[in-house]
Amino acid sequence: MQDLSTRDRIMRAAMRLFVAHGIDAVSLRDIADAVGIKAPSLYAHFRSRDALVQEMFQTGYAAYGRRLAAAAATEGRFPAKLDAMVRTVCRLQAEDDILFGFLLLTQHAGLRSIPIEEADNPVRILCDAVAAGMAAGDIPPRDPVLIAAAVMGVILQPATFLLYGRLAGNLSAMQDQIVALAMRVVS
């Protein structure tokens, strides 16, 4: 990890600290210390503290959106798409639990000041997929947003439990069970 660019080391250190202590509880000096540089040096890589947080959030969130959109484009009926989407999210969590945790926290702590509502928005993608599944007659018609919320809950609440140590391991280890839960929620 020593051969990462300073920019990447800053982002990883900041993410780790944000997840551990909350975004507002971490100062630029804390981040700089973790990287092994002084606070003013951060300005060689980021325009401001806000820009740092925003870039971390938007990059991660958009990447998640694209991978979820790819899963939603899986061929076949809705159950196949849902299976792919749920497994994708589980894989994302297991691949980089720090990034996943950061996005989970930021959703609450920072979404109000970070105004993205693009086509890459994962929530939008899931809602659209659920609505399409209903329209196609693959699953019973109900409020698609409520059902999408419930599916998200079945995935993200276990992820939250992992974050706070109430559950051990990662989402990949539970993906079969979570897929089954999600299937039951939409049926």
Next chain:
Amino acid sequence: MQDLSTRDRIMRAAMRLFVAHGIDAVSLRDIADAVGIKAPSLYAHFRSRDALVQEMFQTGYAAYGRRLAAAAATEGRFPAKLDAMVRTVCRLQAEDDILFGFLLLTQHAGLRSIPIEEADNPVRILCDAVAAGMAAGDIPPRDPVLIAAAVMGVILQPATFLLYGRLAGNLSAMQDQIVALAMRVVS
């Protein structure tokens, strides 16, 4: 609302601001302004800013825990208990959506510094109830913590959507659907 004690007016104003802008983004001067007093006057009612937040959180969280425990004590098999618990949470959200939203946010933003893990902890109560239902053979045995997390997700994620305006109304209006979702998750 003018006949509330100043103490209660402070707590309600603070909660409203915390939910709207995030806990760390609200200063004592903001709270005092909303109440119509000056910041130093807050110290006649609360020992410190931390004490204010902590009391709001602990009071609300413990009250929720007690009401959830009462629902969990419903007579009968596990499905009757789960029905009562889910409807209780939906009612709590509809009764006071500001308090509910505050606790939902605090769970992420402040739980790390607020160390309660009592018998009144709602998460603990739900986990215990699910485990007991499995032990009694009322529902299939699986990891009780994962199933409890999924049940929470089915309730709290729609609540989060309400908080951010993705869903309209309140949880009470959707309680029958949410009960049905929770039932499917545990079966």
Next chain:
DNA sequence: TGTACATCAGTGAACGCGCGTTCACTGATGTAC
């Protein structure tokens, strides 16, 4: 190969600002006699 120059990550010192908090004080209210 050596010299001059440009680039830029990183530094130390310092800034202005808003924060939580303290403090001496005010003024209304209630109680004692």
Next chain:
DNA sequence: TGTACATCAGTGAACGCGCGTTCACTGATGTAC
């Protein structure tokens, strides 16, 4: 009924602190000739 005193919510001014940020500077690296 009037007077003296205690209580306490609320105030204005001020505090020290840590924050994000700026700035002139350093020193290593790369490029031009």
